[in-house]
Amino acid sequence: MSIAHLAPEARAALELPDEQRIAFLAEDRWIDYPRARKALRELERLLTCPQRTRMPSFLIHGESNIGKSMIIQKFLRDHPRREFNHDTGMLQLDVLVVEMPSGPTERRFYGQLLLAMNAPYRPSDRLAAVEFTALTLLRQVGPKMIVVDEVHNLLAGSAREQRASLNLLKFLSNQVPCSIVALGTRDALAAVQTDPQIASRFPGLELPRWQENEDLRGFLAGFERQLPLRKPSRLSDNRTIVNGIMSATGGVTGEITALLSHAAEAAIRTKTECITPELLQVAGGKVRFHP
Numbered sequence: 001m002s003i004a005h006l007a008p009e010a011r012a013a014l015e016l017p018d019e020q021r022i023a024f025l026a027e028d029r030w031i032d033y034p035r036a037r038k039a040l041r042e043l044e045r046l047l048t049c050p051q052r053t054r055m056p057s058f059l060i061h062g063e064s065n066i067g068k069s070m071i072i073q074k075f076l077r078d079h080p081r082r083e084f085n086h087d088t089g090m091l092q093l094d095v096l097v098v099e100m101p102s103g104p105t106e107r108r109f110y111g112q113l114l115l116a117m118n119a120p121y122r123p124s125d126r127l128a129a130v131e132f133t134a135l136t137l138l139r140q141v142g143p144k145m146i147v148v149d150e151v152h153n154l155l156a157g158s159a160r161e162q163r164a165s166l167n168l169l170k171f172l173s174n175q176v177p178c179s180i181v182a183l184g185t186r187d188a189l190a191a192v193q194t195d196p197q198i199a200s201r202f203p204g205l206e207l208p209r210w211q212e213n214e215d216l217r218g219f220l221a222g223f224e225r226q227l228p229l230r231k232p233s234r235l236s237d238n239r240t241i242v243n244g245i246m247s248a249t250g251g252v253t254g255e256i257t258a259l260l261s262h263a264a265e266a267a268i269r270t271k272t273e274c275i276t277p278e279l280l281q282v283a284g285g286k287v288r289f290h291p
């Protein structure tokens with residue numbers, strides 16, 4: 001039997017017992033697609049850009065589950081510099097990622113920065129102290145880029161609070177100095193656009209829902225190559241399948257991958273060994289449907 005349809009890792013996984021093949025399905029895998037490539041190229045450009053007085057920033061926006069954090073994870077895998085400096089006792093890294101929890105306060109933001117640098121943080125510490133420690137450590141750790149994921153949580157609140165949070169990002173970028181990469185929903189985009197000065201510092205890239213086109217077929221084909229199934233499913237050549245996937249998922253990346261993983265699991269359990277429209281139909285019942 002030919003397994004030419006598979007990527008090397010998936011080929012290796014074919015040897016595993018069914019339960020382990022199913023466990024393999026649950027692992028996150030990276031599939032390249034043009035929009036993500038574009039985002040990665042932009043991040044690359046920011047990282048290699050020489051230090052200036054006014055560091056460029058970037059906003060990646062799109063709805064939840066569309067693939068924003070995966071792009072950052074991929075970028076981190078490609079830029080793993082994370083060293084411990086024995087002279088200073090400090091962590092040194094190029095890219096620092098923080099996730100903004102909901103319930104915005106400046107103190108929590110600085111707290112997240114401290115946690116990301118493995119520094120102690122007590123939520124009861126006074127804001128001035130937390131800010132001072134975070135800025136001092138940041139200058140030592142020296143990230144060239146700070147990624148703020150779920151940035152809409154930081155930018156929630158009244159117009160005045162939004163402005164304060166945007167100024168905080170600008171301040172941080174100037175003080176460290178570093179580029180700021182913000183990931184968030186369209187609320188984040190709206191917040192950034194309220195201030196022309198900030199908007200000009202934050203060019204954005206949208207991750208939209210998938211449309212039925214060549215890019216989607218490429219993504220599906222890429223996903224299929226990584227599924228440890230013995231037979232080809234030819235997802236991208238099959239109109240019924242592509243239509244079914246679009247109507248079951250609304251074109252949201254995370255829902256597409258969840259649907260395909262469920263269908264692939266069914267393909268293993270039923271010994272069908274490829275994804276068929278029937279298996280997709282059944283698997284579709286396990287994912288959230290969009291109107």
Ligand SMILES: Nc1ncnc2c1ncn2[C@@H]1O[C@H](COP(=O)(O)OP(=O)(O)O)[C@@H](O)[C@H]1O
Pocket residue numbers: 028029030031032033036062063064065066067068069070071253254255257258
């Ligand atoms: N490039 C990709 N390759 C493979 N799977 C992806 C990719 N992007 C997103 N996914 C799937 O979609 C899910 C949601 O992506 P995530 O980046 O967490 O979305 P967001 O941060 O926009 O909410 C991931 O857990 C993964 O299963």
Ligand SMILES: [Mg+2]
Pocket residue numbers: 065068069070149150
């Ligand atoms: Mg995310």
